[in-house]
Amino acid sequence: MNFNLKEAMEVLERTPQTLDCFLSGLSDEWLKCNEGEGTWNVSEVIEHLIEGEKTNWIPRLEMILQEGESRPFPSFDRYSHLNETSEGSIEQKLLEFKMIRKQNINKLKVLIKPELHLELTGVHPAFGVVKVRELISTWVVHDLTHIAQIVRVMAERYRTDVGPWKEYLGILKKE
Amino acid sequence: MNFNLKEAMEVLERTPQTLDCFLSGLSDEWLKCNEGEGTWNVSEVIEHLIEGEKTNWIPRLEMILQEGESRPFPSFDRYSHLNETSEGSIEQKLLEFKMIRKQNINKLKVLIKPELHLELTGVHPAFGVVKVRELISTWVVHDLTHIAQIVRVMAERYRTDVGPWKEYLGILKKE
Numbered sequence: 001m002n003f004n005l006k007e008a009m010e011v012l013e014r015t016p017q018t019l020d021c022f023l024s025g026l027s028d029e030w031l032k033c034n035e036g037e038g039t040w041n042v043s044e045v046i047e048h049l050i051e052g053e054k055t056n057w058i059p060r061l062e063m064i065l066q067e068g069e070s071r072p073f074p075s076f077d078r079y080s081h082l083n084e085t086s087e088g089s090i091e092q093k094l095l096e097f098k099m100i101r102k103q104n105i106n107k108l109k110v111l112i113k114p115e116l117h118l119e120l121t122g123v124h125p126a127f128g129v130v131k132v133r134e135l136i137s138t139w140v141v142h143d144l145t146h147i148a149q150i151v152r153v154m155a156e157r158y159r160t161d162v163g164p165w166k167e168y169l170g171i172l173k174k175e
Numbered sequence: 176m177n178f179n180l181k182e183a184m185e186v187l188e189r190t191p192q193t194l195d196c197f198l199s200g201l202s203d204e205w206l207k208c209n210e211g212e213g214t215w216n217v218s219e220v221i222e223h224l225i226e227g228e229k230t231n232w233i234p235r236l237e238m239i240l241q242e243g244e245s246r247p248f249p250s251f252d253r254y255s256h257l258n259e260t261s262e263g264s265i266e267q268k269l270l271e272f273k274m275i276r277k278q279n280i281n282k283l284k285v286l287i288k289p290e291l292h293l294e295l296t297g298v299h300p301a302f303g304v305v306k307v308r309e310l311i312s313t314w315v316v317h318d319l320t321h322i323a324q325i326v327r328v329m330a331e332r333y334r335t336d337v338g339p340w341k342e343y344l345g346i347l348k349k350e
Binding site for chain 2: 001002003004006007010011014015017018020021022025026027029030033124127128130131133134135137138140141142144145147148149151152154155157158160161162163164165167168169170171172
């Protein structure tokens with residue numbers, strides 16, 4: 001096991017500011033491109049991250065602490081952000097993500113005492129019994145997977161533009 | 176073709192600051208982990224990015240402008256940064272990357288006039304004839320591929336920690 005709450009929070013704390021650095025002020029051509037029909041653009045990825053802050057990570061942690069294994073988590077609809085028309089600039093979305101993440105890290109610090117709570121368990125609707133430390137590890141890797149998605153979506157835009165260098169660019173090989 | 180010099184520079188300008196936001200102050204456990212023997216840790220990726228700034232992108236652009244197709248580019252050793260013992264903190268490396276990238280963007284602005292230079296050609300030692308716009312597109316996607324690598328390397332650390340959620344995390348599926 002590599003998980004450690006302090007190190008996990010280092011990543012969770014940095015993600016919103018990192019995405020703000022990278023995405024604020026970018027041209028719409030970067031923000032609105034995707035990997036083809038049914039795939040997300042950069043802006044939609046940020047909406048999905050916000051949705052997770054609202055309905056996934058902290059609510060599930062609270063449920064484990066309050067109810068343990070007595071009933072499964074409500075399902076998290078990973079596509080729910082696509083149901084709403086997404087208005088607002090990328091900067092507004094990034095600000096919302098920064099604010100809600102900050103609140104949630106504060107909640108995390110209050111809720112979870114590493115020496116007491118990491119092994120507590122709840123029930124995931126698909127996976128069955130899961131632990132607090134697995135949920136928080138997943139929160140971290142979920143950030144990382146969506147940062148990877150953002151840069152992959154952007155790289156896709158230049159797939160043919162790079163000419164023969166495509167051979168050397170791992171990010172363009174995942175097909 | 177999606178390439179456009181202004182949009183390409185938007186990404187090139189943001190990468191160093193983005194990596195600084197994400198990596199400065201991180202625990203060594205995140206910075207020194209890798210994906211197994213022969214793979215790079217986060218700190219080595221930054222060294223590789225610095226090396227590219229010194230010996231790859233701008234030198235090759237200058238060579239195209241000065242010598243065209245008269246002789247191939249010198250080979251770029253993608254592993255050269257591994258030959259030197261890498262001293263210095265991640266913050267020092269990130270600062271070096273920020274400074275040299277800034278200088279190189281200034282050079283790029285002076286060297287390349289989109290209406291004049293994008294179709295100029297040079298000779299790549301492996302690929303043959305390549306264009307200025309392909310080289311600059313590759314510089315951008317090279318940034319993106321190494322951001323993706325950094326988050327992938329970090330995610331790998333929590334491969335088992337996430338428990339059953341591994342199923343949902345695309346970044347852990349690339350094996």
